[in-house]
Amino acid sequence: MEIKYSIDDLPVQDPPTEEFTASDLTWTKYGSSEHHVDDVALVPYDRVDAFIGGECSNPEHPTRFHIERGRKRERGSLKECKSDEYLLYRLYWCSFGPENYGEGGSILPSRRYRLNTRNRAARPQSMRGCTCHFAIKRLYARPSIALIIYHERRHVNKSGFICHGPLDRDAIGPGAKKVPYICSEIQQQTMSLIYLGIPEENVLQTHIEGVQRYCDPNASVNSLASQYVQKLGMIIKRSTHELDLDDQASIRMWVEKNKKSVFFYQDSSETDPFILGIQTEWQLQQMIRFCHQSILACDSSFGISKLKYPLYTLLAFDSRHHALPVAWVITRTITKQDVSKWMKALVDRIRAVDSVWNIYGFIIDDPALEIDPIRQSVFYREIFCCPILFSLWRIRRSWLKNVIKKCGHIEVQREIYKRLGKIMYSIWTKEDPMDAMEELFQDFIDQTAFIQYFKAFWVPKIEMWLGTIKCLPLASQESCGAIEGYHVKLKLKVYDDSHLGALQRVDWLVHKLTTELHSGYWLDLYADESGSFPSVKEEYILSTSWHRALQVPDDAVTFDDKEHLFAKVLSQKDGGQERMVWNPGSEFAICDCSWSMQGNLCKHIIKVNLLCQHKKEFLPSLSYLSFQEVLLNLWRKPMDDSLSLDLSMAWVAQMQDKIQRLVELITSGDIAKVTNKLPLKWIGRRERTSVGKPTGSSTLSLRRTNKGGVQKKAAARRKSRKRKRLSRIKSYS
Numbered sequence: 001m002e003i004k005y006s007i008d009d010l011p012v013q014d015p016p017t018e019e020f021t022a023s024d025l026t027w028t029k030y031g032s033s034e035h036h037v038d039d040v041a042l043v044p045y046d047r048v049d050a051f052i053g054g055e056c057s058n059p060e061h062p063t064r065f066h067i068e069r070g071r072k073r074e075r076g077s078l079k080e081c082k083s084d085e086y087l088l089y090r091l092y093w094c095s096f097g098p099e100n101y102g103e104g105g106s107i108l109p110s111r112r113y114r115l116n117t118r119n120r121a122a123r124p125q126s127m128r129g130c131t132c133h134f135a136i137k138r139l140y141a142r143p144s145i146a147l148i149i150y151h152e153r154r155h156v157n158k159s160g161f162i163c164h165g166p167l168d169r170d171a172i173g174p175g176a177k178k179v180p181y182i183c184s185e186i187q188q189q190t191m192s193l194i195y196l197g198i199p200e201e202n203v204l205q206t207h208i209e210g211v212q213r214y215c216d217p218n219a220s221v222n223s224l225a226s227q228y229v230q231k232l233g234m235i236i237k238r239s240t241h242e243l244d245l246d247d248q249a250s251i252r253m254w255v256e257k258n259k260k261s262v263f264f265y266q267d268s269s270e271t272d273p274f275i276l277g278i279q280t281e282w283q284l285q286q287m288i289r290f291c292h293q294s295i296l297a298c299d300s301s302f303g304i305s306k307l308k309y310p311l312y313t314l315l316a317f318d319s320r321h322h323a324l325p326v327a328w329v330i331t332r333t334i335t336k337q338d339v340s341k342w343m344k345a346l347v348d349r350i351r352a353v354d355s356v357w358n359i360y361g362f363i364i365d366d367p368a369l370e371i372d373p374i375r376q377s378v379f380y381r382e383i384f385c386c387p388i389l390f391s392l393w394r395i396r397r398s399w400l401k402n403v404i405k406k407c408g409h410i411e412v413q414r415e416i417y418k419r420l421g422k423i424m425y426s427i428w429t430k431e432d433p434m435d436a437m438e439e440l441f442q443d444f445i446d447q448t449a450f451i452q453y454f455k456a457f458w459v460p461k462i463e464m465w466l467g468t469i470k471c472l473p474l475a476s477q478e479s480c481g482a483i484e485g486y487h488v489k490l491k492l493k494v495y496d497d498s499h500l501g502a503l504q505r506v507d508w509l510v511h512k513l514t515t516e517l518h519s520g521y522w523l524d525l526y527a528d529e530s531g532s533f534p535s536v537k538e539e540y541i542l543s544t545s546w547h548r549a550l551q552v553p554d555d556a557v558t559f560d561d562k563e564h565l566f567a568k569v570l571s572q573k574d575g576g577q578e579r580m581v582w583n584p585g586s587e588f589a590i591c592d593c594s595w596s597m598q599g600n601l602c603k604h605i606i607k608v609n610l611l612c613q614h615k616k617e618f619l620p621s622l623s624y625l626s627f628q629e630v631l632l633n634l635w636r637k638p639m640d641d642s643l644s645l646d647l648s649m650a651w652v653a654q655m656q657d658k659i660q661r662l663v664e665l666i667t668s669g670d671i672a673k674v675t676n677k678l679p680l681k682w683i684g685r686r687e688r689t690s691v692g693k694p695t696g697s698s699t700l701s702l703r704r705t706n707k708g709g710v711q712k713k714a715a716a717r718r719k720s721r722k723r724k725r726l727s728r729i730k731s732y733s
Contacts, residue, residue, distance in 0.1 A: 003029045003037055007083050012042045012145060019054035020047075022153055030149075032084060038149050045138055045146040052092065061094075061132075061155040061165040068093040068133065073140065081140045084147060088138040093130075094155060096164040100129025128163035130155050159256045160243065186210040188282070189526065190229060192519035194236050204229045241502075241511035247308075250507040251276065261514065263327070264345040273333040274309060276506070277342045278513065279326065279349070282522060287326035288354050290316040296384075297323065297363035297391070297479060299487050303494065308504045311513075314346075315486060320528065321478060322544055323486040324521060328513055330506060336370040343373050343383050359386050363475045365394045365483065367468035368461075390472040392424075392587055392622065393480035393487075393601070395465060400590065401599035406449040414582045414590055416444055421588025427470050428625040437462070474626035477587065477609065478546045481601050485544040488600065493517050545595075549606035557611055559584065564617050569604040584608045585618030631655070 004010070007030065015024045027039035043051060056064050069091040078085060132155045137147040157163040189210060193203045208225045244250040248268070255265050255276070264277035279287070287296075295317055302311040312329040329342055350357050362374045362384055374384045399420050407413045419440045426433045437459075441451060458465075494512055495503075502508040524543075527536040542548050556570040567584040569591075571577040581604050583589045589605045596602040612618040620628075 003031045005031055007040065007042065007147060010040070010042050012044065014044055014047060017054075019050045019057065021051070021054040021058065022150060024054070025148075027150065038151055039153070040150070041148050043146050043148060045144055048136055048146050048148075051148065055134075058155075058165075061162075063130075063132075063155070063164065064095045065092040065134075066095050067091070068098070075140075075143075078140060083139075083141060084137065085140040086137040086147075087140045087143055089135065091135045092133060094132040096128045096155070097130030097132070097157075099127045100157065100163075129157040130163050131158060132156075160253050161257050185526075187232075188519070188522055190232060191236065192523035192526075194233050195516050195519040196523065200229065200233060203233075236515075239511075239515070241505065241508040243507065247505045247507055250505075251510070254507060254510060258514075263349045264329075264342040266341070273331060273338060274506075275329065275331040275333065275338060275342055276510070277346060278328045278330070278510065279346065280514065280518060283326045283518075284350065284353065286318070286324055286525075287314075287316055288350060288357055290318050290324065291326070291359050292354070292357050293360055295361045295363060295389075295479070296326075296359045297475075297483055298365065298369075299483055299490070300364065300366045300369055302487065302490060303503075303509075306495075306503050307509060308506055309509075311490075311509065313486070313490070315483060317479070317482060318525065320541065320547070321482060322524075322540070323482040324525065325486065325517070330509065334369060336372055339370045340373040340383065347383050359384060361387050361389055363389045363391050363479060363483070364472075365391045367464050388472055389475045390469055391475040391480050391483060392469070393484045396480075396587060396601070397484065397599045399588075400596075402453055403450060404597055404599070406453060407447055410592070412444070412447065416440070416447065416450065417588055417590050418583045418586075419443075421583065421586050423466075424469065424588065424622060425586075425619065425625075427466060428622075428629060433462075433466055469626075472626075473630055474623040476623050477601070477606060477621065480587075481544050481546045481606065484601055489520075489543070490517065493520075545601050545603045545606055548603035549610065552603060552607045554611065557608055559615075567608045569607060579604045581605055581608045585612035585615075585621070587622050 010028055010030075013025050017024070025041040025043070027041055029037055030040040031037040052065055056062070067090050069089075071086070071089045073087055075087065131152045133151050134153075135149040135151065137149070139145050139147055155162060155165060186207065190203060190207045193206060204226055207229050208222055211221060211225050242250060243253040252267065255262050261278055261280045262276070263279050264275060266272055266275040268274035297315040297317070299311075299313040299315060302313065304310040309330045309332050312331065313325050314327040314329075315323040316326045318324045327346060331338070331342075333339075364371065364374075367390075371388050374386065375388050400417060403413050403417050403420075407416060419436070423433050423436045423440070426436050441455075444451065493516055494509065523533070523536060524540040527533040528540055531537070542551070552569065552572060556572070558568045558570075560566050564584070565582065567581045569579045569581060571579060579591055579593050581589055581591045585608070587609075589609065590596060591602050591604045593602050593604055596605065609621060613620070613624075
């Protein structure tokens with residue numbers, strides 16, 4: 001837009017309506033030494049009140065404008081004047097600013113107290129740091145004309161966020177004292193229901209039931225609750241991920257507004273890669289609750305080929321052993337230095353709440369990940385300090401999807417997938433995995449599409465994968481199924497969006513994670529633990545293949561007694577239909593159901609493998625072979641009569657005792673019988689620290705400190721009395 005340097009040529013605008021707003025005027029860019037470049041418009045001076053009234057009645061940002069500053073001149077006081085010189089000048093500011101009495105806010109640096117103006121917002125707590133303001137000049141040369149200079153038309157704070165009105169999540173209005181108490185649990189429940197698309201009538205009924213737990217039911221409470229639900233629904237409907245057209249600037253604004261949900265942020269530069277670590281307060285609570293002395297897992301490279309930056313998810317296992325996202329990290333870097341940064345920041349945040357928090361194991365799914373910050377070592381002792389397990393879910397899923405995609409015949413798919421499993425089993429059967437892979441290439445040379453894919457994508461890194469699988473203990477099928485269940489749900493949420501180009505914006509991914517996905521998991525866990533929303537609870541319980549497999553009765557499974565090539569599972573929904581599971585007993589089994597044909601670990605395979613554990617005709621699972629290898633390494637006899645022998649025996653005995661108690665606890669129907677057998681553990685009474693009652697030495701030092709402080713105060717009082725006496729003498733003289 002062209003910048004004008006004189007207002008002489010600007011037209012005087014007089015909208016016909018009783019009140020008018022900025023949208024009814026045509027604005028011109030005007031530049032001068034006084035107010036730089038701003039939007040200006042000329043109106044009749046007697047229509048100024050109509051303009052101010054229209055701006056106060058903005059439906060999206062209802063407010064009042066107060067006079068922040070004012071100056072005036074007498075007529076004839078200027079010998080020469082410019083075209084924009086004022087006879088009367090007033091600066092109008094939105095009454096929700098300029099100070100910010102909200103969280104993290106402050107008053108103006110030049111002001112030590114709040115101005116006591118008549119038409120400001122109702123209470124000091126309403127001051128939200130709004131920057132919307134305009135100036136009105138009654139022109140010196142043309143007193144009947146007013147120049148409106150709009151410095152900031154948006155009702156936003158210094159960070160660029162909407163800070164009041166219906167579109168503000170944290171708006172505080174004059175009626176805030178009358179609103180019934182709404183705790184964070186009720187608010188999160190209402191938001192989750194709205195995000196899941198529940199009808200507004202059902203959301204309102206559930207919200208009123210939650211509010212009535214804290215106050216008596218009456219018509220006023222119901223009316224205010226209805227307004228709250230409507231407002232929250234409008235906020236969610238109108239909320240957008242694009243806080244700025246530039247993705248990097250938009251992320252900076254989001255981080256500035258959501259500091260409590262960010263545990264690490266590093267903006268991209270020439271030397272540092274982009275890293276954004278997200279963890280809400282609810283996720284922090286669940287990580288402390290479910291991961292302490294338990295297992296933490298990761299889904300390490302979601303969206304590596306489609307998103308701008310891959311997503312790294314840390315997963316806890318809840319009371320039903322479902323995978324629960326407790327932190328998200330958006331970054332492309334996997335170097336030891338960068339991984340250590342955000343891992344240390346995350347652990348420091350948790351231990352600031354619970355200083356004794358610790359985990360017993362960390363499950364990874366990619367051998368390319370840096371494990372030094374995780375495993376126990378001298379240099380990274382302050383981070384996780386725990387053993388590492390490896391999950392086969394990613395390689396199993398990738399191989400199965402590509403076998404089905406690139407091989408047309410079902411018989412070929414079964415045999416190739418079985419041979420791929422043989423490559424994995426060769427690690428513990430003492431065969432050469434490379435010989436098994438070369439045999440696969442020769443026997444299926446006609447399957448060019450799959451062989452070319454495997455040679456191009458997997459052969460260069462197969463040694464790295466096999467080496468990691470051999471060195472690290474393997475995770476169980478239950479944990480693999482839980483991680484895969486989270487991955488599938490994440491994929492449905494993230495990729496189910498029609499916004500063009502959204503996948504290449506980080507702010508869009510952050511918006512998806514912190515709104516829809518976070519609300520969905522919150523509601524799932526809340527429904528499971530509180531008993532509310534029975535349909536949500538039932539769907540949540542059966543959301544993993546492991547729990548669906550437990551619903552299948554044993555007599556629904558029949559085995560091939562001759563060659564043990566397959567097993568049949570009778571469908572529970574369609575009574576006459578049977579599902580065929582080939583290569584039973586192996587993690588690399590394949591089923592003909594639709595869920596397995598998409599590359600997923602289905603309930604039929606899990607059920608068959610659970611029954612195969614008790615049959616000698618089938619090979620044990622890979623996780624069991626890995627566990628057996630760990631025990632054999634501990635049991636393997638070292639040098640006779642050496643200290644290593646004592647240490648190995650102690651480790652084996654300790655592990656055997658823990659496994660025995662764990663199995664007894666799981667299989668027992670009455671937990672009291674197990675706890676009664678445990679030995680009594682006497683705990684010494686702890687001495688109170690200096691936070692409570694100080695110890696002897698600390699008391700002595702405290703007395704010395706107090707004594708010194710008392711002496712300093714006494715000296716200061718003597719000096720003050722001396723000054724007062726001197727001042728009286730000078731005044732008398």
